[in-house]
Amino acid sequence: MKLMINGKPEETTAGTVAELVESYGLEEALVVAEVNGKIVYREQWNGIRIQSGMKIEIVHFVGGG
């Protein structure tokens, strides 16, 4: 399945947002996900099917002032 993740075209075999996050080894990390411009909370990740062309953002905290 082709989709845009963090602004780049990516391919994935993940079926859900939860599986997608897991495919990057980020299931334990403090990350926040957005699907097609809408924030999806961790407890929703299992219920959201990955569809071709989805725009997904996965963000986290970095150092800053």
Next chain:
Amino acid sequence: MKEVLEIGGRRLDSRFFLGTGRYPNPFVQNEAIRESEAEVLTFAIRRVNLEVPREDTILQHVKAEDFVFLPNTSGAKNADEAVRIARLAKASGLSDWIKVEISVNAKTLLHDPVETLKATERLVNEGFVVLPYTSDDPVLCKRLEETGAAAVMPGAAPIGTGLGLLNPYNLSLIIEEACIPVIVDAGIGTASDVVQAMELGADGVLLNTAVAKARDPVKMAKAMKYAIVAGRSAYLSGRISKKRYATASSETGDFPGEG
């Protein structure tokens, strides 16, 4: 009685807000945070690098329960982008505090006052504790207060310059007029700048580069901590007025001279 700063219903024993960027390594950063005794730590929000998704993250090294997290909206160029970043930050479940930071000029990183005011208003309405980073404009600071900001954070000088307080007069007006805490944010170079800000009556100081890029960040964090305490105490104590000529510290009467 201990003097406490309160922002968004949270009591803070420390008036030192410390940034978490640009330290030489996580160990030095952690030591600097520990030495600073800061309670409020700032962060930024960025995309995870999917090439190295599990790279070291800042929060791996910080115990969440010990601090108040103040994520910033740095990188945002307008109110819409700032609101989006704020919502993402809040969705982490770590904090509902947000430092609105909207810069359009890459050279100065000076904030956009119009977009900052808009973003502050929207985020206050969404229930965030909003601390906007702003220029040292007394009128704008008042407008931000009226909009519902929990504190205002006027800059001493542009971010990362270390130029110190460029306009102490304006900062003192902001402090005089404000009914909410004033945190002097950005542009600090060294401990004397911090003392000066606190002597003007600032409620706190937020800095990052001045500690992170010092030759010894841990020692500088300590210096800044003491500077905050020294400046605050001097402010509360009421300095003497300046005089043109000397006044002896001892009475002149019974000097043991000849005769």
